[in-house]
Amino acid sequence: MRRAAVSRHLSSLSSSQSHHLNVPVCFTANISHTQTPKQSLLDLIKSCARRSHLLQIHAHIVRTSLVLEPIICLQFLSLVALSPLKSISYSSRFFDQIAKPTTFQYNTMLRAYSISDSPEEGFSMYRDLLRRGLRADALASSFVIKSCIRVSSLLGGIQVHARILRDGHESDSRLLTTLMDLYSICGKCDEACKLFDEMPKRDVVAWNVLISCCLHNNRTRDAVSLFDIMRSETHRCEPDEVTCLLMLQACSNLNALEFGERVHKYIEEHGYDGASNLCNSLIAMYSRCGCLDKAYEVFKGMKDKNVVSWSAMISGLAVNGYGREAIEAFGEMQRMGVLPDDQTFTGVLCACSHCGLVDEGMVFFDRMSKDFGVVPNIHHYGCLVDLLGRAGRLDQAYQLILSMDIKPDSTIWRTLLGGCRIHGHDALAESVIGHLIELKAQEAGDYVLLMNIYSSAGNWEKLTEVRKFMKEKAIQTTPGCSTIELKGVAHEFVVDDVSHPRKDEIYKMLDEINGQLKIAGYVADVSSELHNLGTEEKGHALSYHSEKLAIAFGVLATPPGTPIRVAKNLRICVDCHNFAMALSGVYNREVIIRDRTRFHHFREGRCSCNGYW
DNA sequence: CTAGGGTTAG
Structure with missing residues (x-):
């Protein structure tokens, strides 16, 4: 049903007085005879796209006592909660007036909460469901875990996990995959692996979650090794596009160019090379592995270059020291009619910082919000601080941090600290350390930098002081590692x-x-x-x-x-x-x-x- | 008895 038709139906619906069959005349008039009136209302609900229509349908449901119809209710709930209209508060108020919600209705709400701005409400609803003596089926659990993932609630996830085992859903592989992802997000790599091992059947998504888990928990080399393990005789699981995407990220981190090339070949052999997300990842991988030629080759071969492709190429050029070319690419991108976004500017500012284009950087930063409506984020400020810091304009960088309308994080202070090291600015370094301590984010690396500064200045006394302090506080140094x-x-x-x-x-x-x-x-x-x-x-x-x-x-x-x-x-x-x-x-x-x-x-x-x- | 679940680009 098209929008105009919905509108016509609704206007006659609200003026209709004949409710003796609980169905307004207008519903029977325009609809084929094979459809029941209830179905036509369902169609109406499904095709509703405006809030004003929604209110009219709601009024109609109330007037004709269809509130008691589970299907109608469910559809209405789905509409309000999940359609483009989504209004979680509206649907939760509607839900509250249902005397005895069914599991289906609960699930609809749970699903809605899991993708809403208040995912934690999903967990309360889940408890409510259990309190009413209803059994949470696999879907309900799946939605709640999704909520837990959104708020990184390990504790909540463990409770649901226990319930899943009690209710005998422990062999539902899709549910277990969701759980694996939860453990992975909460940094419980071992738990996720354990679940994987215990899974009766592992499909490619389960493998992907395992790989993603390794990738996000500092086990990048394990992530890479899984590519061959999953394909081996014992497992016979064919990697898909997502696997390739994850592999390329792993290669980027490890600087593993040859492996990346293997994945590239795999992508071509399987005809995935038309996928823009894979091409964009390839550009990033080749750039980060220092292989700009190949990155550019992939970039050039892309039919539809979107903002991600351009940003990847710009950052690639920038990080490899081709700042001027990166800025040229930025101009070319605009000529091609692609609008830059926040990450594009991170690349552009990074380019300026890498070739010492201080004034250009400041101009870009200014134009970013004025001409393109991109609100500066912490990364943009970080690039600017780096730019000023490296150029020796440390006080200006410091003032910039103090003037930011977002709270400076430890990374940004550390960037400034890096500048202090280059230019041997002891006094500022000390106050930066002060800010880091304030953030309770002091890490060994910061003290190492401070010690570098004292050491360069031959200030052994201060150096000893810092080392003693580090020892007292049992501050661990991040081990330097090269691959x-x-x-x-x-x-x-x-x-x-x-x-x-x-x-x-x-x-x-x-x-x-x-x-x-x-x-x-x-x-x-x-x-x-x-x-x-x-x-x-x-x-x-x-x-x-x-x-x-x-x-x-x-x-x-x-x-x-x-x-x-x-x-x-x-x-x-x-x-x-x-x-x-x-x-x-x-x-x-x-x-x-x-x-x-x-x-x-x-x-x-x-x-x-x-x-x- | 409807429909609803997992991984994923710069």
């Missing part, structure tokens, strides 16, 4: 790592490299090292940073001339930066290091950052 991929396998290194099977060769190679670099004039930079030791010892202690181990392994295990790609979870230190720079010349190797904030491309003894770092 390098070889033949599709990610190798992981931590500081002074001795766990690698080829550790002897690696350390031997590292010593050899150090010797060669020394001849070429490389001197270990000890300023950023934490320990107030003798210079000799410090030079030694520096040699085993995880990125150096990864690089040494790369030199050892790949043919001469092969580019070495390393990903590091923290910021690269000054010394490792110099080390990679020298190595790129002496060993004639392109070295690409992706650290927490950016890419460093080393070639012929130089870095793409040109000292702007």
Whole structure:
């Protein structure tokens, strides 16, 4: 029924006086004879798209006592709660007047709450349902878990889980998949895995949830390994588009280019390469793995480039040091008639920050809200603080944070702290630490940066103080970790790592490299090292940073001339930066290091950052 | 006895 028809029906409906059959004349008039009056009302409800019509239907239901008709009620509830009209308060008031709601009606409300702005209400309704002695079926449980997921309520989820076991729904694989997702979201990776193991039948969605669980709980390498495990003889589960999407994210995180290429091939072989979400993920993966050519190739081949595709490409260019090109792409995007959104501007501002385009960045930031209606978020401010901080305009950056209309988070203070380190601004660093403490978000990394600052300034007294404080508070340092991929396998290194099977060769190679670099004039930079030791010892202690181990392994295990790609979870230190720079010349190797904030491309003894770092 | 459940882009 078209909108006009609905309107016509409704107007005659409200004026109709003949209710003796509980059905207004207008309902029987225009509708085929095979339909009962009740069905026609259902059709009317289903096709209703305006709130004013809704009120009229509601009035009609009340007037004709159809409130007692479960089907009518249910449809009405679904309409109010789930259709584009969705109004959860309206439907909950309607629901409240139903004397004895059926399980179906409860489920409709539970579903509505699970996708509403107040998902926690779903849990109260679930308790209400149980209080009335009704049994929650698999669907009811599924909706409640969805609510729990929305508010990350592990406790609520555990209660529902117990009830599921009691009610004998423990072999409903779709329900278990939802539960797995809940445990995954709440960081209970082991619980999710346990559920997966106990599942009687595992379809591709269950595998995907497991992979997503690993991906979001710092078990990225496990996530990657599941791609082959699920396809193996024992499981015979064919990865789908979602699996590929998750795999590409994992590859991005691990810098696993070869594996990413394998997934790309898989995507092509299965004809998924027309899917824009997969193409966009491919662009992001290739960019983040430092392979801009391939990212651009995918981008170029896309028929319908949407805002996500453009943003991915812009960020890709920016993060790889092609700030000017990123800004050009932004202009091209607008010429193509694609409207930028918040994430596009994150990429653009990032581009400015990476090439030191301070004034341009400020202009973009200004235009963003004025010309495009994009409200600045914490990431935009973060880029700006980075931009100002790196340019040495630390006080301006500090003022910017103080003037923000959103609460500064720990990341933004940390960004400023990074600027303080570059420019050795002790005083500001101290007050930033103050803000971090205030946020109760102080992390080891912050103190490490502060110690770097004191160490550079040779302020051993203060340095000792900080170290003592850290020890007292039992603050754990996040271990620095570098990964390098070889033949599709990610190798992981931590500081002074001795766990690698080829550790002897690696350390031997590292010593050899150090010797060669020394001849070429490389001197270990000890300023950023934490320990107030003798210079000799410090030079030694520096040699085993995880990125150096990864690089040494790369030199050892790949043919001469092969580019070495390393990903590091923290910021690269000054010394490792110099080390990679020298190595790129002496060993004639392109070295690409992706650290927490950016890419460093080393070639012929130089870095793409040109000292702007 | 209607219809209603899981993963997922930058």
